[in-house]
Amino acid sequence: MRGPDLHLRADGVVAMLCWAALAGVGGALVTLAFHAGIHAIQWLFAGHSGAITHVMRDLPWWLRLLAPAAGGLCAGALLAAARRASNETHSDYMEAVAIGDGRMSVRQGLLRSLSSLCTVATGGSIGREGAMVHLAALWASVLGRLLRTGTAHLRLLVACGAAAGVSAAYGAPIAGAVFVGEIILGSMSFQNFGPLLVAAAVSNLVMRLSGHYAALYAMPELRAVPAELLLPCLALGILAGVGAPQFLRCIHGVKSLFGRTGLPLPLSLALGGLLLGGVLVGMPQMAGNGYSVVVSLLHQPQAWEMVLWILLCKVLATSLTAGSGAVGGVFTPTLFVGAALGTLFAQGLGAAWPALAGHGTVLTLVGMGAFLAAATSAPFMAILMIFEMTLSYQMVLPLVLACVAAYFVSRGLAQAVMYQVTLRHEDNQALRRQLRHARLDSLMRPAETVIRTDAPVRQAQEMFLDYPVKYLYVTDAEGAWQGVIAQQDLTRMMLGEIDVQSKTCGEVLRLDFVKPLYPDLSLDEAQAQFSAFQGERLPVVSRDRPARLLGVVYKSDLLERYSRLKRALDGDTDFVLPPRRPRA
Known part of the structure; x- marks a missing residue:
């Protein structure tokens, strides 16, 4: 073909x-x-x-x-x-x-x-x-x-x-x-x-x-999750929402320390590997992504001291590996940390509330999902991930509560996320919202070519000589908007041998030459109005009666604002729209 x-x-x-x-x-x-x-x-x-x-x-x-x-x-x-x-x-x-x-x-x-x-x-x-x-x-x-x-x-x-x-x-x-x-x-x-x-x-x-498929964390049939366990699941989600940003900060902190050494990349990774090797001498189960340890936490009872020690060692081991510059994922290590956190929480809950002591497996899985949701800022994915990896429908409701709580707590406390593309999507959405809600007064300039209705036309002619514009804005003595004087009108009058020198600006102004803008218009609305107008600038007037002249907006400024926003969305520059001003 x-x-x-x-x-x-x-x-x-x-x-x-x-x-x-x-x-x-x-x-x-x-x-x-x-x-x-x-x-x-x-x-x-x-x-x-x-x-x-x-x-x-x-x-x-x-x-x-x-x-x-x-x-x-x-x-x-x-x-x-x-x-x-x-x-x-x-x-x-x-x-x-x-x-x-x-x-x-x-x-x-x-x-x-x-x-x-x-x-x-x-x-x-x-x-x-x-x-x-x-x-x-x-x-x-x-x-x-x-x-x-x-x-x-x-x-x-x-x-x-x-x-x-x-x-x-x-x-x-x-x-x-x-x-x-x-x-x-x-x-x-x-x-x-x-x-x-x-x-x-x-x-x-x-x-x-190919024969390589199995439920990653295959579980026996879980009992129905009692209603009284849902509140602890919510609390575990909050705890995971607090802990996940700290885990990511730890990795970034170690990465910063390795960066300060100035070592070439091969030596930096070798140093990280040597320090990791020191951990593995005493704790070989810290090697790899931690899958086998998570399985043991799910199926075998562990002393809380050992679980805490495993948790601390895994955070250190992952920070040393990722922080030294190694390429790989921290997705599965995040599940490991969440599992250890959930196990510790389950043991503490069982000591304080013995009636719930038999639900450690559920809380371990909930800890995994909640910690993953908080670290990735993707709660829906975390819920489905744990469900599919365990094939246990009983986990859905506690996972929903914990993952949603973990997500909102983590994003409320910190901007640390596992994937920077998440922040980029959020920044793009924020920029689009700012564009959608930005008001025209953020682009408004003072109007310089303004003349009063009682001024003689001769003064308007002199202003046309001083400014390369096609029309002047006309206001009365109180600053109320009246209209514009067009240069082409004065030229036509003089060619028709009409005595304009004896007239005032109020006698030769036009009300329908331009359609003024309002300060609370959106940039999209202003762009639509500029599209129907051949000139470079439009006046901005208040919505009062009578309307007051507030300033002027240039088409080039509006296009530049759109261009800068597009570059920001494309990642070429940083850009934040100025805050909206109060209504005039």
Whole structure:
């Protein structure tokens, strides 16, 4: 099939769904390939493969210490090479979708994914899902460019790849689609959500056919959640809303400390790996994303002292790994911290209220969802994620209460979020709201070409000589708006040998030459009025009776305001509309 025909078909709805399905297949396959890469590296330094916590536990202490450092050195070298390969395309899939044209750098993407592979396979306390999702999105970007889809379709196809990656990594197709729609696209319209669901579902199907699918945190049949447990779930959500921003601040704080060292990227990651290795010598279960520890928290009783120690060590381990500059996700470590927080909360609740002591598993899961909702600012995604990972309908109501509470508390207390694209969507929405509600008086200038009705026409002629304008504004002695004097009217009178020198401005003014603006008009309303007017400026008058002349607005100022806003929305500049003035 020739390229142009393929391009036409790629712009259709049916074709888009087909390409989304292909993105889903590729997303699952690259996820399987990443898993294979992890096992291969584990065989190289450990002689066997498996869960990273088990691999680390079987290593001698000195190899636990050095393996993360060696992995960090290799990861840093690959990441430095990726940065040197910078070009006009985006290396991050979120940027490619949210602010780019969907094109991703293949070289940078592969190098970053290999860097993440080295970190994860050697015990880095970071999520492997970040690289999996990135590879899936990269595959979708390459697919879209081969098919020569339009920019809008390419961005949507990359988003489909990301949804497929999340679905393959977590076995949660609906949550994967919601993750991309809620966080990356910032839109849940079905025009976008339909292809995302197709990609995520196909990816999940491929994982099932390959034998790699299972509920991530498979749970036995949970008892019905009693009504008296809902209030504690709400309290746990509030606690998670307070704690999640602190967790993110801790990671950013460690990243700032590593930045101050001035070390090259390979040495920075090696240092982070060495410090992490010191933690793994005593706590090998801190390696990796923490999946096996979360499973133990869900299925085995733990002393609260041990849970607290695990929580603190995981926060430290993840901060060292991510803070040193390693590429990967903190999505799963966030679930780990939430699980530990929920377990501690459950033990405290059981001590204070023994009748609820048997619901520790529910509160552990609620803690995971609430902490994830607070960290990602995506409560809907967090609810669906925990539901799909546990396949337990009993969890829905407590998750809704906790996740919504966690979201509002975290956003009310801090601006720290896991994904910066979330803040960008919010900033864009705020700018659009400001544009929609901005009043015209924010652009108003003082009117200089003003003359009174009792002034002689000769004075108006002199003002026309001083100012390169086509008309003057006319007010009475009290400043009330009367109309305008047009230069063409005076010229026509003089050519018709009418004696204008004996007349006053009030005798030659026109009321219908221009339609004045009002200070409380929106910028859109003013733009519509300027579109019907050939001049550069329009007067602004009050709504009083009689109306008073307040100032003037220039078309160029209005267009500049729109241009600056567009650049701000495109990410080229920072821009905030001035505060609205009180009504005149």
